[in-house]
Amino acid sequence: MKSGFVVLAGRSNVGKSSLLNALVGSKVAIVTPKPQTTRRPVRGILHDARGQIVFVDTPGVFLGKKDELSQKLNAAVKEQLEGIDVVVYVTDPTREPGAEEDNIQRILRKLPTPIILAINKMDLPPEKRPHTDAMRKIDVAQKENIEVSAKRRSDLNRLVDSIFEMLPEGEPFYPDLQITDMAHKEWLEELIREKVFLRLEQELPYSVHIEVTEIGDRDNGSKFVAATVWTTEDRYKGMIIGAKASMLKQIGIDVRRELEAVTGMRVYLELTVNVDPKWPQRFIV
Numbered sequence: 001m002k003s004g005f006v007v008l009a010g011r012s013n014v015g016k017s018s019l020l021n022a023l024v025g026s027k028v029a030i031v032t033p034k035p036q037t038t039r040r041p042v043r044g045i046l047h048d049a050r051g052q053i054v055f056v057d058t059p060g061v062f063l064g065k066k067d068e069l070s071q072k073l074n075a076a077v078k079e080q081l082e083g084i085d086v087v088v089y090v091t092d093p094t095r096e097p098g099a100e101e102d103n104i105q106r107i108l109r110k111l112p113t114p115i116i117l118a119i120n121k122m123d124l125p126p127e128k129r130p131h132t133d134a135m136r137k138i139d140v141a142q143k144e145n146i147e148v149s150a151k152r153r154s155d156l157n158r159l160v161d162s163i164f165e166m167l168p169e170g171e172p173f174y175p176d177l178q179i180t181d182m183a184h185k186e187w188l189e190e191l192i193r194e195k196v197f198l199r200l201e202q203e204l205p206y207s208v209h210i211e212v213t214e215i216g217d218r219d220n221g222s223k224f225v226a227a228t229v230w231t232t233e234d235r236y237k238g239m240i241i242g243a244k245a246s247m248l249k250q251i252g253i254d255v256r257r258e259l260e261a262v263t264g265m266r267v268y269l270e271l272t273v274n275v276d277p278k279w280p281q282r283f284i285v
Contacts, residue, residue, distance in 0.1 A: 002051035004085030004167040009058055009108065011100040014092035015120040018150040020044045020057040023160065028180040028187075042190075043181040045174050050164045052172040054181075056084070086166045087115045088159070089140060093129035094121055097138075108140040114166045115142040118159060123149035185212045188259075192227055192271070195254040199247060200239060207232035208240070209279050222266035223259070229271060230279045237273050248273065 008016040021027050024044035046053040089108055091101070108115055119135045126132070136145065144162050148155045174181065189210040196208055214226035229248075231237055241248045252269050259267045 001169065001171060002164055002167040003053070003170040003172050005054045005056060005083075006086045006088060006163055006167075007056045007058060007084045008088050008090055009104060010090035010092075011104055014090045014095075015150050016057050016090050017042070019088075019090060019118070019120060019148070020055050022150045022153050023053075023055060023156060024179050026179050045179050045181070046160065047172075047176060048160070048164070051167065051170070052174065053160070053163055053167070054173055084113060085168060086163055087111065087113050088118050088163070089115055089138075089142065090118050090120055091135045091138065092121055093119055093132040093135045094124065096131055097134055105138065105140050115140055116159065116162055116166075117142040117145045119145065119147045120150055122147045123152040123154060185215065188212045188215070188225060189227070191258060192229070192251070192255050195251050195258075196229060196240065199251050199254065207236060207279075218268065220266075222268060224268045224270075225259070226270040227272075229273045230276055231273065232275065232277045232279065234275055237275050240273050 008020060010016055020042065021044070024046055026044075028042060028044040042057040044055045044057065046055065087108060089104070117135075117138055117140070119132065121129060122132075143166065146155060146159050146162060148159055150156075180187070189212050192210045192212075193208065196210070209230040210227055211230060212225065212227045214224065216224045218224055229240055231240060239247070240251075242250075248271055252271050255271075256267050256269050259269070
């Protein structure tokens, strides 16, 4: 048996969270078109006859961001790269390589850890991924280049096979059937944050945090969830609530639909919005 920790690394919005979900076979990380939506390292667990892979989805690497949140996210990436068994360096051929790509490559070249270069989004036609050749030329002393599609789940078996070849022998870290180390409360917070991002699209700043304050059962067999949406300014609070609370209601509908589909139970959700300019100091460690 083999087991080990595998970090999915790369710049923001290259599809690391989508790849994690596809590899694990279930939704453990939120996915939105907006960059910098992964904040805490998310672990997804793949069980196989050969052993167990614990995938860690890291925040994207950012350059030139001086705000407290971005600095903490960049520090989290470097911390997660320490003491792991394999790095899967995920790249996006639809975007031109730039300073952020150079920065993550400098970090990876210093690691003694085996690296696999995974070029994502290969399901797209060639004209929509004009930087494929540039990605193929990347050299971070990787052991292998694998072209995949998280969306279509193409060549993921090949990626998993390569990872198992590089993992050390060892016993599983987690019980069978467990697919993430996130507590239910954390998963709910991530789900609500995903729906906030998707609804607000380009309008919403990244200064949003979700805190689930209550999870309970009702006498009629339904679930009750109460959560607070924290943001840094009153004007952002207004965006999230919307005219006559229309936006907040729609976010709540989106969350309930997914929760009820997952649990098969009726869900009552209570969302409130609060302002605290210093929430990153309280919630982001």
